[in-house]
Amino acid sequence: MRRLVILIFILGSFSVFSQNPDDLTKEANEAYSRSEYSHAIELYEQVLALDLEAPELYYNLGNAYFKNNLIGRAVLNYERAIRLDPSNENIIHNLNVARSRLIDKVEQRPLLFYETWWRNTYMLQSASGWGITAVIILFFFLSVTSVYLFSRTRGVKMTAFYTGIFLLLLTGLSFIFAQKQYNRLSAENEAIIMSPRVSAKSSPSQQSPDLFLVHEGTRVYIRNSIGEWVEIGLTDGNVGWIKKETLEVI
Amino acid sequence: MQRIFLISAIMWLSTAWATADDIEFTASAPANVSVGERFRITFQVNAQPTDFSAPDFDGLRVLSGPSQSSSTSMQVINGQMTQTVSVSYTYILEATREGRFTIQPATARIDGTLQRSNDVTINVGAATTPPPSASPDQSAAQQDPQASAQDLFVRATASTLSPFQGEQVIITYEILTRVGISQYSIDKLPSYRGFWSENLTQPGQPQTRTQVINGETYRVAEIRRVALFAQRSGEITVEPIEVNMVVNLPGDRRRQSLFDEFFGDSPFGQRTIRQTVKSNILTLNVKPLPVQNRPVAFTGMVGTGFDVTANISATELNPNDAANLRVTISGNGNLRMLEKPDFNFPTNLEVFDPNISDNIRNTVSGIAGSRSFDYLMIPRTGGEFVIPPFNFVYFDPARNQYISRNTPEFVLKVEGDPSQPGTVPGSISQENIRLLGTDIRYIHSGPITLFNKGTVFYGSRLFQILVLAPFTLFLFFVIYWRNHIKLQSNQQLLRNKKAEKLARKRLKKAKTFLDKKQENEFYDEIFRALWGYLSDKLSIPVSILNKETVAGAFKSQKVPQELSESFINTLKDTEFARFAPGEKEDRMAEIYNKALQTIVTIEKDLRSKKK
The missing domain is CATH 2.60.40 (Immunoglobulin-like)
Known part of the structure; x- marks a missing residue:
């Protein structure tokens, strides 16, 4: 299904290239396989600079950063990859490995079981994936509805009715999930700390007292921003102000 | 917990x-x-x-x-x-x-x-203020002769001039003087290149003693003591130190008496000068450690009187309980260079990096003391764990041989089944251990299909079209089908309403045939009336009408069993009567009445249902 979307996108974007980014990624992959990670990083970043992206591209770039021991950058790129392809097992694995090397271990607020289910379900696919699912299920739903409306046989009508209700539910959920993922994608309120050590202040000024320390690679939520300061929140509930240049939005 | x-x-x-x-x-x-x-x-x-x-x-x-x-x-x-x-x-x-x-x-x-x-x-x-040495009395002193090297010198002595690599060498710096000294400061300390150095000087005023050299009596004050450990073999030069002293020269008067205070105030008539004296240069010939008979466990410790002890806090415990193993190595030598013992712990025993605590003293006779390593051990399963002895080997330069010391072997008895891993509380830390040993997976090496940044299918124009298209299709379909059905049902309704009328008309026609005694025409008309009525009333095309479909149709219209049976019987009778022998006129009349009756009762029944 994803291939279909990508195909559609490619048709639209093929004419834009001035440099050939496919050759660049190929060259970068070869550099990576020769363990020339810095060179690989350079090439992957060149592709990204062309305003192109792909989950695999972010994933490879993250790997190259990880091998160069730039864990913060690696986490950032894995997070970007996972936004585009939330169910890719390799990305999840490498992100977890990279996170295990971070200094900060921010406690997650424990989720209730249904919250976990809900989250796991909508993280199965990206916004585009859920969009396609929604369109396909909608089509089936309408077909079944027509069968229900015009069938004269009692059994067929009954089956169509219940299938219809089920499909309607699925369509609704798909739309909700798609919207949720889309919001995540467009909100730009998640960021990764890039500086090795940042102390979060109680208010947006250098003189205000330090509240807590965050280290490179930690994921934070941006709650507010004033000038060069942003208010960040951690998953454990801590909130503080840090300088904008110390983090990068996913 | x-x-x-x-x-x-x-x-x-x-x-x-x-x-x-x-x-x-x-x-x-x-x-x-x-x-x-x-x-x-x-x-x-x-x-x-x-x-x-x-x-x-x-x-x-x-x-x-x-x-x-x-x-x-x-x-x-x-x-x-x-x-x-x-x-x-x-x-x-x-x-x-x-x-x-x-x-x-x-x-x-x-x-x-x-x-x-x-x-x-x-x-x-350029100097903004005169340097401290250019004091007025210094300038005066520069014209005067300084204290001669016979009267005042700094002596560096080593405890041994040919140590082994890593052996402790104590260098002592002493001022030997026959003139009075009221003050001194060490201007320059050597960098001790090629050595690990430790200062052994005790704080406080140096003690003085007298020594006779070549018939002359000198006062001797030890000003500094250093322990050196050669880091390589070969000839290594120990650079001199420079000592700046304030010297009280006796001037024209006769020499001070031997018993004058060493650091006392200068008596009247003396001249005070400032003088810098360098010590002698020492050259140490460092011998390499013997290769012959060197045990494998030797890690480079050189010294004397080493001993190693080990004790364990508990030998019987439950899974996931902690025990502490303390290994203490004591002796004279460079204990600060001592690395942690290389233990061969059982795999099911979780052992953390040791906590190191020192009790090392810099004494006049060198560096001595002990270093302790505390191992925290946690058995994860039941069973017996054997902690093997630790073999500590050091080189004793005095005896010129390698000496080995062993700790005892310990056996940890842990309750429970050895094959059953104990439950591990605090799974967060467990996971950390596991993940630290893993590496990231390899890159996606196949071709990557790139697309423009920020392009999301959801919400795009294409998506909107794909959502709206089925709805439109659906709507068109519904409208079309509705019209079609309406048309059909209108026709049916019409036929339904007219069914009885048509049947009566046909029966009337049959009656005329009955009166005229036209047998064939009569039966044809009766049939037409009965079948036609059914077809119109039940919306079944005449082509598929037979007794079975009629029975089914009656059932779905919830017509009572006896009514549907009587109708079918009438049909049967009519068929039978046509070819049956006997009185024809009576039978025709009977059939006519039966048909009329059946249609009327069925009509009544269906009407009552409609209401």
């Missing part, structure tokens, strides 16, 4: 260590100094370096250094521990001439990689 918490905290610390890759290694010194001014240059690094080497201070005089200081600070924020280490090496320098001096970066090995500090540029300007 608390213990587990402690352990995870310790583990956290060690991971924090491993990832601390933001090493800062800085050199700092004043930018502007003047000739003769003393200043300090500090190299600071925020990690524990293993191999620090300072640059050459070309054009600057090193008065003392390096003096090493380290500090460790630990912060616990939200249950997370961060540790910062700061180690600094300070040199006291003196600018000797004007100019611009660039001090090259110092190097140090940190976590196995060679790190360099920044370089520092120092502008040395």
Whole structure:
């Protein structure tokens, strides 16, 4: 299904290239396989600079950063990859490995079981994936509805009715999930700390007292921003102000 | 539970260590100094370096250094521990001439990689204030002869001139004098290149004694004592120290008596001068450690009187309980270089890096004391764990042989089944251990299909079209089908309403045939009336009408069983009567009445249902 979307996108974007980014990624992959990670990083970043992206591209770039021991950058790129392809097992694995090397271990607020289910379900696919699912299920739903409306046989009508209700539910959920993922994608309120050590202040000024320390690679939520300061929140509930240049939005 | 918490905290610390890759290694010194001014240059690094080497201070005089200081600070924020280490090496320098001096970066090995500090540029300007040595009495003294080398000298002696590599050599610096000295300061300490050095000087005033050399009696004061450990074999030169002294020369008067105070006030009539004296140069011939008979377990410790003891806090415990193993190594030698014992622990026993505690004293006779290693051990399963003996080997230079010491073997008895892994509380720390051993997966090496940034299918124009298209299709379909059905049902309704009328009309026609006694036409008309009525009423095409479909249709219209049966019987009778022999007129009349009756009752029944 994803291939279909990508195909559609490619048709639209093929004419834009001035440099050939496919050759660049190929060259970068070869550099990576020769363990020339810095060179690989350079090439992957060149592709990204062309305003192109792909989950695999972010994933490879993250790997190259990880091998160069730039864990913060690696986490950032894995997070970007996972936004585009939330169910890719390799990305999840490498992100977890990279996170295990971070200094900060921010406690997650424990989720209730249904919250976990809900989250796991909508993280199965990206916004585009859920969009396609929604369109396909909608089509089936309408077909079944027509069968229900015009069938004269009692059994067929009954089956169509219940299938219809089920499909309607699925369509609704798909739309909700798609919207949720889309919001995540467009909100730009998640960021990764890039500086090795940042102390979060109680208010947006250098003189205000330090509240807590965050280290490179930690994921934070941006709650507010004033000038060069942003208010960040951690998953454990801590909130503080840090300088904008110390983090990068996913 | 608390213990587990402690352990995870310790583990956290060690991971924090491993990832601390933001090493800062800085050199700092004043930018502007003047000739003769003393200043300090500090190299600071925020990690524990293993191999620090300072640059050459070309054009600057090193008065003392390096003096090493380290500090460790630990912060616990939200249950997370961060540790910062700061180690600094300070040199006291003196600018000797004007100019611009660039001090090259110092190097140090940190976590196995060679790190360099920044370089520092120092502008040395003309002396603004006279240097301290140019005091008035000094200028007067310069015209006078200084105390001769026979009267005053600094002697450096070594405890041995041909030590083994790593053996402790004690260097003693003494002032030998036949003139009075009221004050002294050590101007320049050697850098002891090729040695690990430890200062053994006790604070306080030096003790004096007398010594007769070549028939002359000298007062001797020990001013400094250093323990050196040669880091390589071969000839190594120990550079001299420079001592600046305030000397009381007897002047024209006769020499002071032997019993005058060594550091006493200068008696009247004496001249006071300032004089710098260098010590003699020592050359040590360092012997390599014998290769022959060297045990495998030897790790480089050289000294005398070493002993190793080990004790364990508990030998019987439950799974996931902790036991502490303390290994203490004591003796005379460079204990600060002692590395942690290489134990061969059983695999199911979780052992953390040892906690090192020192009890090392710098005494006049050298460095002695003990270093203890505390191992925290946690068995994860039941069973017996054998902690093998630790073999400590050192070289005794006095006896010129390698000596081996062993700890006893310990057996940990843990309750429970050896095959059953105990439940591990605090799974967070468990997961950390597992993940630290893993690596990332390989890159996606196949072709990558790229698309423009920010393009999302959801919400795009295509998506909107794909959502709206089925709805439109659906709507069109519904409208079309509705119309079609309406048309059909209208026709049916019409036929339904007219069914009885048509049947009556046909029956009437049949009646005329009955009166005329036209048998065939009569039966045809009766049939047409009955079948036609059914077809119109039940909306079944005549082509598929038979007794079975009629029965089914009646059933679905909920016509009572006996009615549907009587209708079918009428049909049967009509069929039968046509070909049956006997009185034809009576039968025809009977059939006519039956048909009429049936249609009327069925019509009544269906009508009553409609209401």
